[in-house]
Amino acid sequence: MIVDVNAYLGHFAFRRLRHNTAASLLAMMDAKGIDKAVVSSAGAITYRNAQAGNEELAEEVRGHSDRLIPYAVINPFYAGWQDDLKICREQFGMAGVRLYPKWHNYQLSSPCCRELVDAATERGMVISIPIRVEDTRERSWLLNVPDIPLDEIVELVKAHPKACFILLNGLGYTGCPLGRKENGLPANYAIELSRLSALLASELGQLITNLGAERLMFGTGMPFNYPDPALVKLEVLDASEADKEKIRSQNAMAWLRL
Amino acid sequence: MNTQRTKSISSDSPSGISRRTLLKGSAAIALGAAAISSVRGTVKQTAAGASSGPLGKGKVIDCHAHLNHHSRKTWEADDRKLIEAADKLGIDQLCCSTLTPRWPATLDGFRECNQWTAEGMRRFPGRVLGYCYVNPGYGREALEEIRRYVGDHGFMGIKLYNEYTCTEPVVFPIVELAVELGVPILHHASHSHYFVEDQPRLTDGGHLAELARRYPEAMLICAHISGGGDWEWTIKALRHATNVLLDTSGSVTDAGTVEMAAAVVGVDRLVFGCDSSMTAGVGKIRGADLAAQDKQKILGGNMMRLLGRRKA
Numbered sequence: 207m208i209v210d211v212n213a214y215l216g217h218f219a220f221r222r223l224r225h226n227t228a229a230s231l232l233a234m235m236d237a238k239g240i241d242k243a244v245v246s247s248a249g250a251i252t253y254r255n256a257q258a259g260n261e262e263l264a265e266e267v268r269g270h271s272d273r274l275i276p277y278a279v280i281n282p283f284y285a286g287w288q289d290d291l292k293i294c295r296e297q298f299g300m301a302g303v304r305l306y307p308k309w310h311n312y313q314l315s316s317p318c319c320r321e322l323v324d325a326a327t328e329r330g331m332v333i334s335i336p337i338r339v340e341d342t343r344e345r346s347w348l349l350n351v352p353d354i355p356l357d358e359i360v361e362l363v364k365a366h367p368k369a370c371f372i373l374l375n376g377l378g379y380t381g382c383p384l385g386r387k388e389n390g391l392p393a394n395y396a397i398e399l400s401r402l403s404a405l406l407a408s409e410l411g412q413l414i415t416n417l418g419a420e421r422l423m424f425g426t427g428m429p430f431n432y433p434d435p436a437l438v439k440l441e442v443l444d445a446s447e448a449d450k451e452k453i454r455s456q457n458a459m460a461w462l463r464l
Numbered sequence: 465m466n467t468q469r470t471k472s473i474s475s476d477s478p479s480g481i482s483r484r485t486l487l488k489g490s491a492a493i494a495l496g497a498a499a500i501s502s503v504r505g506t507v508k509q510t511a512a513g514a515s516s517g518p519l520g521k522g523k524v525i526d527c528h529a530h531l532n533h534h535s536r537k538t539w540e541a542d543d544r545k546l547i548e549a550a551d552k553l554g555i556d557q558l559c560c561s562t563l564t565p566r567w568p569a570t571l572d573g574f575r576e577c578n579q580w581t582a583e584g585m586r587r588f589p590g591r592v593l594g595y596c597y598v599n600p601g602y603g604r605e606a607l608e609e610i611r612r613y614v615g616d617h618g619f620m621g622i623k624l625y626n627e628y629t630c631t632e633p634v635v636f637p638i639v640e641l642a643v644e645l646g647v648p649i650l651h652h653a654s655h656s657h658y659f660v661e662d663q664p665r666l667t668d669g670g671h672l673a674e675l676a677r678r679y680p681e682a683m684l685i686c687a688h689i690s691g692g693g694d695w696e697w698t699i700k701a702l703r704h705a706t707n708v709l710l711d712t713s714g715s716v717t718d719a720g721t722v723e724m725a726a727a728v729v730g731v732d733r734l735v736f737g738c739d740s741s742m743t744a745g746v747g748k749i750r751g752a753d754l755a756a757q758d759k760q761k762i763l764g765g766n767m768m769r770l771l772g773r774r775k776a
Contacts, residue, residue, distance in 0.1 A: 435748060
């Protein structure tokens with residue numbers, strides 16, 4: 207069993223994506239042996255009204271709830287986000303949210319964002335945060351969206367010990383408290399592996415040592431990314447089969463209550 | 465110096481995976497049984513294999529790798545980790561340069577780097593092939609360095625970084641010497657839609673296309689299309705520059721990169737590389753929607769063809 211906690215459907219404003227419909231993504235998952243994937247709307251990253259992307263996603267995943275787990279993109283500075291969250295949870299059955307503070311131009315420390323985290327947590331939703339969408343060197347001439355500094359994530363996880371965070375598309379965790387042993391932080395966050403090294407410096411191996419395999423999850427970033435690099439990481443990772451199984455699916459199954 | 469080769473994962477992998485299954489992938493996308501060769505030869509043997517066999521009998525060559533600068537305390541262990549990573553991933557040979565930690569490189573700086581690359585070739589015989597790294601600004605000394613290491617030490621090519629944009633006249637004698645020796649130049653390159661302040665003389669695909677027009681007999685490799693900014697721009701800029709190959713290395717794993725490059729410039733102009741992003745390098749070739757035969761060319765066949773054009 208492989209569960210991918212980092213997948214997307216729909217169009218991205220700055221690059222054509224392939225395998226971005228439910229049918230096509232499922233075919234890709236079949237080819238790669240990926241059983242389930244957490245998906246959110248790629249379009250909602252740049253839509254002003256992110257809820258339109260959530261509606262597209264809900265329509266796209268209909269009939270595939272056994273394999274595609276939809277997450278809502280919510281911008282806590284946009285009018286009506288509380289209604290959107292309620293609809294996404296209650297009508298669309300979305301089990302988590304994805305936050306894009308840099309793309310949507312707000313601070314994780316802002317009261318609105320804190321209110322959203324609390325509201326999602328009260329509804330039993332996981333909060334998933336992509337540290338980046340694309341490599342910043344590729345960025346369009348229209349915008350300059352930085353990665354989320356990891357110290358901003360540190361403050362967020364500290365402020366919301368009851369929330370569950372999954373951090374996507376990040377690296378460099380071992381250089382900050384998030385990836386250090388006995389860091390004094392609540393164990394309320396998990397780290398997805400798509401940008402972590404599994405060889406040479408092996409940040410993935412260091413994180414297993416420092417935090418335990420229970421805190422790591424498999425993710426690809428497909429269809430933005432090829433899924434194979436993430437799969438290869440697990441294949442070459444110097445870890446026990448029991449730890450790999452936790453990363454491959456068990457941790458995600460527990461956190462996502464699958 | 466330890467000259468012992470590391471074990472193949474086929475004998476020590478805890479998961480029991482083999483080099484062949486790794487490159488083939490766990491599912492439908494396969495590279496073909498011929499993709500992996502257990503024979504590792506020297507540069508000379510590699511070139512001979514390329515000329516006599518079908519796409520080099522499946523050798524996998526990383527066209528863009530680096531040995532560690534010796535100012536790094538763990539350089540020796542880190543070099544060994546590179547070879548171990550290559551073992552795990554089924555990479556037979558790595559074309560390595562050693563770069564100075566600061567740029568522009570001084571004369572002494574690149575000289576000691578090349579000395580260390582030569583040592584690396586001796587420590588890992590048949591696994592490490594050497595690029596001679598120079599700063600073209602040193603003129604005669606840079607040319608002498610290339611003659612020494614390519615000519616006398618068997619280095620396979622020349623590595624140029626960001627000291628000069630490749631279209632500056634100071635670079636031309638280097639290109640002319642590369643043509644004379646019949647070796648490729650791997651040129652650091654990137655194209656972003658903003659000015660890269662810390663690399664003011666950065667080369668991009670457009671510059672390399674211009675250089676290629678000036679020297680149609682040169683063998684140029686545009687470094688890391690998957691770590692050099694807007695890869696769609698780079699691929700399009702190089703469409704008509706038929707003597708420029710595109711190195712697939714880099715940390716970026718954007719889906720579709722390899723397929724677009726294959727469609728625009730053709731698979732014969734793509735060469736596999738990692739540039740230290742090991743699983744990214746292998747994963748994007750494994751994941752690309754291309755025929756096994758085409759992947760074979762990218763993984764090693766094209767590089768072997770290039771190495772076979774050496775004149776000296």
